[in-house]
């Protein structure tokens with residue numbers, strides 16, 4: 045489980061996240077909405093442990109461990125993996141090597157087979173992210189996460205800049221990674237399959253297209269560093285379309301605080 | 306008949322002539338002679354064999370088409386397995402063959418500086434490697450310059466000829482014994498790449514901390530020829546200074562220089578490359594990757610475009626890891642309309658963002674850093690046989706342990 049309590053974060057002398065609360069239980073996937081610059085990427089980077097995002101107050105718990113001040117790699121070892129919005133280029137490091145790095149100790153990972161599954165075989169011998177197009181970067185990030193296979197997946201806009209055909213590929217792959225692909229003719233009922241899911245996901249999306257492939261039960265909106273309470277993601281999307289982010293956040297927050305008391 | 310008198314006279318006049326670059330060395334303080342001895346590489350102690358292996362020398366000779374070894378001042382071993390390839394000690398060639406005089410001191414001037422002069426006046430030996438017309442080497446030819454005599458000056462003169470349509474790959478390792486500290490190596494190398502020939506020359510240096518090294522090289526590349534020159538130095542040295550010069554003479558000739566240097570504290574590496582593009586369609590590329598760990602690295606590059614329709618690029622990247630000086634000096638010189646020349650130089654440190662990215666994939670900070678460093682040094686060298694690429698990778702891998 046991921047549990048964030050009253051998190052306050054500063055970046056470059058500015059407070060970018062205020063009083064953030066969030067809870068993702070095993071098997072759950074949440075989506076995160078919010079206008080440009082609202083702090084969505086910052087939240088994911090903070091969960092991943094990037095030290096430039098300074099935690100001023102609050103804490104982050106993962107699998108019962110307080111990870112608020114753990115270095116990035118220890119969080120990765122605990123089972124947190126992230127697909128970055130703008131990953132850096134690493135010259136001289138082949139994508140093939142990068143994917144093996146992600147696989148870590150697990151020797152049974154077939155890098156080439158994974159790459160084929162996301163149409164990325166031809167890129168294995170290119171330097172990581174060197175000259176990759178927007179959509180190619182997304183597939184490369186996905187490929188790395190496939191090899192890494194964390195328990196909590198942080199996806200920063202996995203669908204932006206992706207063409208229609210690749211959208212489907214990415215959507216289905218993410219669903220599979222989150223343990224959501226349904227096995228037909230399984231002895232277990234759908235409900236049972238769902239109950240046995242353990243993978244967690246947090247997906248940033250502007251368009252909500254990913255919801256066509258991934259079932260996310262919960263959604264939240266981030267606005268100027270403030271987080272709304274939990275709602276149905278489709279509802280949120282409709283609300284944003286109709287009345288805009290600000291109004292939507294106010295309304296959801298209002299709703300929830302009433303419920304609380 | 307030919308005589309060396311003309312060279313000797315010129316050399317005598319240049320005996321005190323300082324080089325254009327690099328610390329000036331007093332050559333009088335070094336011994337010029339050592340007992341000739343045979344060298345059975347397989348009988349060398351483990352520690353020395355390892356040093357040779359790290360400089361790309363395959364002691365089993367299994368994956369090599371021929372082997373030349375000079376120990377101190379004399380030839381210790383010279384053999385060739387590959388048909389169409391000749392490997393001859395230089396002094397023997399000077400005594401026996403007329404044709405050698407078309408090459409000896411033809412691209413490097415004997416009176417260029419005191420080091421070239423000394424190499425003529427106290428010539429020890431060296432090799433001639435020649436690929437006959439149309440021959441193709443399957444395995445690279447290896448040449449090793451080995452020194453184990455304290456305070457010695459080793460003077461070698463090498464001539465490498467790739468005749469028309471031939472393909473030749475040479476790997477040369479320069480190594481000092483683990484016991485040796487002080488000395489100087491002067492190496493003259495003259496390269497001739499004939500029409501449509503392809504020559505790759507990979508040099509790996511593995512010197513001692515008080516060694517001075519002064520290679521002097523020149524190359525001529527004819528029409529359609531390709532000259533690939535790779536240099537790797539990952540070990541300490543007192544000073545090394547070289548500025549190999551290549552003349553592209555025929556249409557479509559290509560030269561590519563790649564150098565990979567890791568500089569240790571107290572060591573000075575002044576390494577450059579100069580390419581003249583004289584004919585239409587010439588291509589030249591100089592790529593250098595340097596990391597300093599407290600050493601001084603001067604990476605020079607000079608491209609001179611003298612014909613239209615030429616393309617030349619210079620790329621110099623330096624990383625400062627633990628102090629030291631990185632000095633990139635790229636120079637472009639266009640002499641005529643229609644040249645296309647560019648350069649790219651960057652000196653910096655490892656980007657934090659890259660380290661974090663790898664840490665997010667599970668590596669600790671140390672492993673992330675060394676992965677990035679290894680990547681930085683990993684240049685793609687098109688046209689290099691996989692075995693030679695493997696030798697370069699091995700040298701980098703070994704030294705990576707020391708860097709971190």
Ligand SMILES: Nc1ncnc2c1ncn2[C@@H]1O[C@H](COP(=O)(O)OP(=O)(O)OP(=O)(O)O)[C@@H](O)[C@H]1O
Nearest residue numbers: 055056060078079080081082083084085086087129
């Ligand atoms: N290095 C920095 N220095 C100062 N401000 C920064 C820095 N990096 C990010 N910011 C600011 O922090 C705020 C939050 O950025 P963040 O990337 O989290 O937004 P986002 O919600 O992910 O936006 P988008 O939808 O555009 O991806 C923005 O106003 C951004 O400009």
Ligand SMILES: [Mg+2]
Nearest residue numbers: 084085129200
């Ligand atoms: Mg963002």
